[in-house]
Amino acid sequence: MKKFIIAMTALGLLGGAVAHAKTNPAQDLKEFRAYFFKKFPGVPLQEYANGIYGVNESRRVEWEATMEFPPFEPGVDAGQDLYNKYSKHFRKCFGNSAGKGIRQNYPYFDSKSGDIVTLEGAINDCLKKNGEKPLGWKKGKLAALVAYMASTSNGKAININVPNDKRALAWYERGKHHFYSKRGQLNLSCANCHVDSAGGQIRANILSPALGHVSHFPVYRKKWEARGSGVTGGFGTLHRRYGGCNKQVRAKPFKAQSDEYKALEYFHTYMSNGIKVNAPGVRQ
Numbered sequence: 001m002k003k004f005i006i007a008m009t010a011l012g013l014l015g016g017a018v019a020h021a022k023t024n025p026a027q028d029l030k031e032f033r034a035y036f037f038k039k040f041p042g043v044p045l046q047e048y049a050n051g052i053y054g055v056n057e058s059r060r061v062e063w064e065a066t067m068e069f070p071p072f073e074p075g076v077d078a079g080q081d082l083y084n085k086y087s088k089h090f091r092k093c094f095g096n097s098a099g100k101g102i103r104q105n106y107p108y109f110d111s112k113s114g115d116i117v118t119l120e121g122a123i124n125d126c127l128k129k130n131g132e133k134p135l136g137w138k139k140g141k142l143a144a145l146v147a148y149m150a151s152t153s154n155g156k157a158i159n160i161n162v163p164n165d166k167r168a169l170a171w172y173e174r175g176k177h178h179f180y181s182k183r184g185q186l187n188l189s190c191a192n193c194h195v196d197s198a199g200g201q202i203r204a205n206i207l208s209p210a211l212g213h214v215s216h217f218p219v220y221r222k223k224w225e226a227r228g229s230g231v232t233g234g235f236g237t238l239h240r241r242y243g244g245c246n247k248q249v250r251a252k253p254f255k256a257q258s259d260e261y262k263a264l265e266y267f268h269t270y271m272s273n274g275i276k277v278n279a280p281g282v283r284q
């Protein structure tokens with residue numbers, strides 16, 4: 001195989017594919033932000049935490065009205081009850097913080113295992129280690145628990161580190177690749193909708209900018225509330241949303257907490273570095 005690649009490169013047939021630029025997350029982030037700042041002049045960085053409401057005035061007015069009595073509050077309270085139930089475990093797993101005020105540092109690359117650790121992953125891992133049943137990944141209890149825990153990080157800037165380690169860079173590249181690859185019957189990438197067409201309209205929806213996308217997860221949605229049950233029914237994690245967006249283009253979604261989505265979350269969250277957590281969010 002190696003010989004084959006060398007031969008192809010010599011012929012100039014693989015060109016860019018082999019000799020692609022060195023992974024440079026800091027440079028990517030600079031360009032990513034600059035693109036949106038140019039596209040939406042005058043919108044300050046922190047406004048991107050508010051999705052479409054940061055860039056569309058009429059939707060913003062509706063959202064501000066919703067936020068007067070946020071529909072997620074009973075669900076966050078339920079999340080806090082769960083937190084209290086498990087806090088003795090969290091003290092063991094997360095040290096002094098007991099899991100509070102840590103949202104902005106997740107997901108992170110763990111150099112011991114070579115894995116990407118998401119907050120949901122760390123929580124379920126902790127529960128299992130302490131003899132509890134792990135919670136379902138995408139909604140309900142875990143989403144409510146993370147909504148509460150994330151809310152204890154509100155105001156703290158997202159701070160994802162991609163260390164200069166081959167394995168971390170490979171995770172980052174994998175996520176970046178997912179983000180920019182066209183997929184599904186509609187043959188659209190995340191970037192086609194949330195970068196190229198951000199602020200534009202698709203059916204009845206305005207498309208949010210990918211910058212700031214992750215700051216407010218888990219999210220509470222009316223659509224999910226109608227399908228769920230109880231006060232936690234409206235919540236969904238970031239990976240639930242990933243699955244929904246993969247399905248929109250008629251691509252087969254990956255499993256929540258699969259390596260593919262962990263990689264995507266790593267890249268996607270890094271791109272929002274510097275934006276303050278404002279969880280949970282409410283969306284249509």
Ligand code: HEC
Pocket residue numbers: 050051052178179188189190191192193194202205206207208209213214219241242245246248249264268281283
């Ligand atoms: C066909 C266009 C389309 C594609 C492709 C697409 N999405 Fe979306 N996405 C939407 C729409 C529409 C919404 C709901 C309106 C909004 O917030 O942008 C949405 C919402 C989201 C949200 C929630 C935003 C918020 O403020 O809470 C995230 C996160 C997201 N998409 C991520 C992705 C990722 C990652 C991909 C690639 C795997 C992707 N999307 C692909 C159309 C798309």
